[in-house]
Amino acid sequence: MKLTTEQIECINQTLISKGVKFDDLKLEVLDHIATEIENEMEVSNNDFPVVYNQVFDNWSEEFKLTRDFFSLQSTYPKIVNSKLKNQFQREVIISVVTAILLIISFQVVYNTQEKLEFIRLMKDVMIYTFCTTAAAALLIKFWNLKSKATSTYKHLFDSRFNLLIFSLSFIINPSIPHDLTNQNLFVATIGCFFVSLLSIIFLGMKHIQFQRKFSIQ
Template sequence: MKLTQEQIIFIDSILILNGIKFDDIKLEMMDHIASEIEILMDENELSFDENFKLVLEKWSEELQPSSSFFTGINVSYPKIILEKKLVLVKKQMLFGFLSSIVALLVFMSLTEFFDAKIITNNFQVGARYVFVIGYLLLIFNTIRIWRSKLNTSFYMNHKSRLTVYISMIYPFCFINTTPTLLHNQVLFVVLSTFMLFHLLFSSQLALKHFQFEKKLSNS
């Protein structure tokens, strides 16, 4: 039995009351919950309210407030949102770490043939251009997202990183001094690569927001 528009709105309001405020996650949960209710209403003679309670009880664990060290132990989210955040954070950390290792291996290999300070200086110049491009994309995407009427988990993750990205502007874009000691050069290359990856990763989050926005407009 197909649910009415009023019943869909009711499900939406209950999800919001349970902390599901991001449109992409809310839509995904609404699709699942509505489908399960429709199946139950075809299989039994219970009312919508009774079937809704049965389905909501099934989803109750996913709606429990939860927190994690990776997202801040003082901040809690419904479990389903926290799990999605953790997957994103761990994926970002892993790829950032792997990118840094690759950059380190390339750097150490090049030092066998060239002066380490020259390599670091060239890396510094190249990284600065990439940082500038990354910040231009960050500004452009942030303005576009702010103008959007949607509140997605991608926007939340993008916004939560803005302070970190802004704090990186001065050391990576305006400090021209090249480290002279090898261990400082290694640290600079590894840290710069890791932060560069994180900055460019923000564009992927913005892209996912825009893709969801386009999906809704086409539906």
């Protein structure tokens, strides 16, 4: 049994009132809940208000407010924080893998002078990557000013964008560690930093893609 436009809007407004305000996640959850309501109405022959209350009761745990994973002040429904955490966990895993691969590559270089050249090369790559990322991020930031849609991607992009300013100190620092322990730590840090820069572009582009789909809808 297909829901009417008014019934779908009722679900939409309920999700907003429960704190699911990111459009990408709201559309995803709305689709799941609407499908559940349609199936239940068809099976039980109950009216929309009855099934509506039953389904939202089943989802109540997902709408409980929890503290924002990236803030000590903001709170979001559990389902929102879960999506934010999942993205962060993916980034952590990729960062760790990248750091390990770079450290392994660094160990292959035995000569002390060559190790220093290896690190200098990585720093040069990081400078170019940072400049490219900063330029692209500014363009995406400008695009987002015109965006009418909100998304978890935009939320995460904005939180990462602020890190660009703080990362300047790491980029412009000319010093290179000469002891092996700090060199390995430095190489691992560069690997994590490289992933964080790429994640800024990834999140920004994902929001732009969603914005285009959202405009069509």
